[in-house]
């Protein structure tokens with residue numbers, strides 16, 4: 210019977226790897242179970258590269274551990290092993306080895322990912338040397354929607370020509386886009402899966418995210434932090450379009466906003 214359990218245990222690494230390969234290949238019924246289409250620039254692709262590297266590294270360790278477990282279960286099956294159990298009280302040498310290897314692996318990952326981290330979280334794009342690119346829009350997360358305030362024609366947030374929208378983000382294609390992220394109430398997480406952008410939205414903090422969108426279309430904005438009963442519906446969409454279309458859309462949104470704000474007859 211012990212052999213049965215060891216073979217069953219062997220299924221863990223085999224089925225685990227098979228699931229990943231199946232999903233990556235997009236075979237039925239696991240179409241759309243792998244990463245969403247990557248429409249971002251070099252940074253987004255570098256993030257995918259890091260993800261796959263770490264997946265490969267942990268995958269090798271996962272399979273190796275699974276095989277070792279299997280081997281021990283198989284070899285020391287009580288039904289076929291008559292030798293009595295032997296105990297020993299730790300091995301200093303082994304402990305040093307299995308502390309150093311993971312520590313070295315983690316240190317390697319920490320150094321290996323530094324330039325990607327710097328590009329996506331520290332080096333904000335610049336308009337000209339020393340001048341940070343201003344935000345295209347301010348995104349305020351609140352239970353349970355994304356309020357979006359576009360800088361408008363003057364390119365400055367907080368002025369009279371700002372355009373207000375809810376859950377409807379438009380972005381120009383092939384440009385460095387900077388967004389200012391805030392929370393009105395609790396912790397949220399601003400997540401654009403197709404751009405590999407994810408930023409915790411922390412009450413009391415102003416944060417910036419930046420990226421380039423390289424493919425036109427309509428994509429999801431989601432909240433990636435459980436923020437209350439309506440978390441599931443805290444989603445919006447973003448539309449990637451060329452600069453001329455974006456400007457036209459913004460102008461039209463401004464006109465509509467003007468009409469709706471000033472349409473009431475005097476006295477009402």
Ligand SMILES: [Cu+2]
Pocket residue numbers: 350351396397398432433434435436440443
């Ligand atoms: Cu949320």
